[in-house]
Amino acid sequence: MRKQKPMSFDDLLTELQGQKTAQEDPNHVPLRVLFNDAFMKNHTRWGTFDEFLEKGNFQVNVLEDVNNIPDEFLDRHVARETDFSDWDTMLEVANKEHAAKA
Template identity: 65%
Template sequence: MPFDELLKELQGQKTAQEDPNHVPLGQLFNDAFMGKYSNMNSFAEFVEKGNFKIETREDIGNIPDELFDRHVARETKFADWKAMLETATKELSK
């Protein structure tokens, strides 16, 4: 790995384009996905309805699992966050 890339990674400055394994939440849970699996039109609407502040996956990790899983189960066709994330990841890779 070139030094400048290593430096960016160490500083946490890698972008989604530089790291293909990191897909922005808005792209992963796009409007079509949310419309198909929930009564909401966007991930932002889903987050707002749960009164969460989520901009990154790390933000989701800061929410107690039980609380976020209940919101997912109540507002989507998924039993929990893990199932929702797995389905979105599979559909994005199609």
């Protein structure tokens, strides 16, 4: 089984825009799959990824909005609202859990 690479922040930006599809990258896992409800309930205070973003007051409707989220704000929100110390760690664990199920 080939190990899946963790999603980068740039990939997150593209995913949130809805521009990246499975046809463009067959190894790509949509955020709603990666951060499914079970993952969010197990590792965060929220039931869905959308609720998690809303709690952080992150407006993620367009790329400009996502680009305006400083890394330190996202890391702080992750540290406050999840089991993880930062966004990269949360992303890494989500990718590992998803790969283990595949």
